[in-house]
Amino acid sequence: MPSSAAPDPFGERLSAATLRICDAVTAVSASNPVVVIDGRSGAGKSSLAARVARAWPLSTPVQLLALDSVYPGWSGLERGAEIAREQVLRPHGRGLIGIWRRWDWELQEEAEAHAVDPALGLIVEGCGALTRAAAALADVTVWVDGPKDSRRRRALERDGDGFRNHWDMWADQEDAHIARHEPQTLAHVRVATP
Template identity: 40%
Template sequence: MHFSAHGPEPPPEARFRYDELVDAVRDRLPACGSTSVVAVDGPSGSGKSELADTLARRLEATILRVDELVPGWHGLAAMPPVVARDLLAPLAAGEVAEVRRWNWIDDEPGERVALRPGRFLVLDGCGSGSRVIRPYLTLLVWVDAPEETRRERAMARDGAVFEPWWDVWAAQERALFAAEQTQAAADVRLRSG
């Protein structure tokens, strides 16, 4: 689980949009106890992580990659209820939350990780803006890009592992996003690439 933001600062022309997003988060009341939670959702390879990293750095926020909680290549739809129940509900109550990572190498449940309530939390990943999570969100950001661009980015990042699963994962994303109406529910919609 990544609890700090990484990566370079965005170029000057992109800073205006980041400033707007940071201001939007800071101007809204937290919806998860005392924690303001931002979800950065969208299909794989769309640019979510870069955006989430920059927001987390600007907000001095904890960042959680929700794909680390998905129970395997066929388990995308199982993740949102776990995030709501095991992570966000305890944080909203001011309690330490405990979640179990998925061990992608051995394809089995991995270590448990504790997360304390804080001022800001950024959720990065597919499914982070699902209906069951939305009551806890301060801001939902949808990020998308053309499919060819997304696939190229995903393969450059995780090609050896992701290549055989791209179609399986993409089908789950489409089904989840259609059922959840995530894009329509987003407070902010961005397109990259």
């Protein structure tokens, strides 16, 4: 009997990418692999990272750091990526506990601290996450992108008016990151969402 569910090209693309990333994680043959997922706003990075975390192919749990929790405000794309690299990825690669502080978007200040266990796998997800320096600290790198109109629609459905007034400023920061670091060329896995 045929399924009555409507096709979901976005979900299907993320499911296929999740399998590819999990296969790449398994191929690393490490107990604490690092996955870095970068891409444009609304492309599906957060959804993909959550799927990979749920499908994590190792017996040990995985930690997930979304850069949305670290960016120091709407002008903080580059600084958030730097915080993740220096305070989480570098220590993790050296077998040391990493510490990051959550950014409180309402109070516009740092909040509580969180530790990252170097013995466990790690997913770092967010715009700006993938640079040459970050790629050197990662086992699997991912770039996610899609058409601007689709991305904008998804981002505004997710974040509403809180993001609407900042879309152009954020997109300019993404453009600068892409021009400077060419993250798409650093990705082992590239995902094009509809």
